[in-house]
Amino acid sequence: MSDGRLLIGQRRYSSWSFRGWLAVRLAGLDVAIEVARFVRPAPTPLIAGTSPNELVPYLEHRGARVWESLAVCDYCAEIEPSLWPADRVARAYARSIAAEMHSGFRALRQNMWMNLGRDYSGLGRTAETLADIARVEAAWAGAKQLSEATGPYLFGATLTVADIMYAPVVTRFLTWRPAISAATQAYVDAVRAHPLVAEWYDGAAREPVHWLVAEYEKTPNC
Numbered sequence: 001m002s003d004g005r006l007l008i009g010q011r012r013y014s015s016w017s018f019r020g021w022l023a024v025r026l027a028g029l030d031v032a033i034e035v036a037r038f039v040r041p042a043p044t045p046l047i048a049g050t051s052p053n054e055l056v057p058y059l060e061h062r063g064a065r066v067w068e069s070l071a072v073c074d075y076c077a078e079i080e081p082s083l084w085p086a087d088r089v090a091r092a093y094a095r096s097i098a099a100e101m102h103s104g105f106r107a108l109r110q111n112m113w114m115n116l117g118r119d120y121s122g123l124g125r126t127a128e129t130l131a132d133i134a135r136v137e138a139a140w141a142g143a144k145q146l147s148e149a150t151g152p153y154l155f156g157a158t159l160t161v162a163d164i165m166y167a168p169v170v171t172r173f174l175t176w177r178p179a180i181s182a183a184t185q186a187y188v189d190a191v192r193a194h195p196l197v198a199e200w201y202d203g204a205a206r207e208p209v210h211w212l213v214a215e216y217e218k219t220p221n222c
Helices: 015-027 069-079 088-103 106-111 127-147 161-176 182-193 195-205
Strands: 004-008 032-035 058-061 064-067
Touching: 004 015, 015 069, 015 161, 015 195, 058 069, 064 069, 069 088, 069 161, 088 127, 088 161, 106 127, 127 161, 127 182, 161 182, 182 195
Parallel strands: 004 032
Antiparallel strands: 004 058, 058 064
16 A cells, blocks of 8 residues: 555646656655546646645645645655755755746746647747746756766756756757757756656656647647
8 A cells, every 4th residue: 555645637748747756756755646637628626626726746645745846846855865965055056946947937838838749849939938948058057067966967966856846848848949058958868868757758658649638739839
């Protein structure tokens, strides 16, 4: 019997679910994974009837109830402290860019939405979106420089909460193919090659065709 459950949305689209799922898996929590097919118009009844904020991810674990992706990540880091960098200064930077991702980058989210099954190369490049991408690249470069990371990820050889929070941005860069630096591309490739990220992509590919959501499958105007 598991220690709880994690409710997530469709893997093809749900960036916030991806973050929560990665944190849970990296922390080794023994929870059942429940996937809610999105209903349009929202809300999705299963999510609305389960999660206090009517959003995913939603985690139940040994009596704890946790919602909001960053809160799920922080809860998992209490169980697996290596999800934050050990160094105090690096950890402060990681917390800051993780929080920045949680609250910012609105244009990137709106104009380059997460869809693991489409190729939108060259599209979505509004001025605001490109500014968000430039800031993401600067945040990633800053992490690498600060930590003097020798591994492929932002703070070394293993994924941290910072990597988790930006993992859906990696998927966006793969779907939309904006112009990015060689260093950024190397990081994108490393995250995509991680076994858990590959597992998430495989799960998305197995979702049935009738789960497709028209508003996320539309062809952008620009």
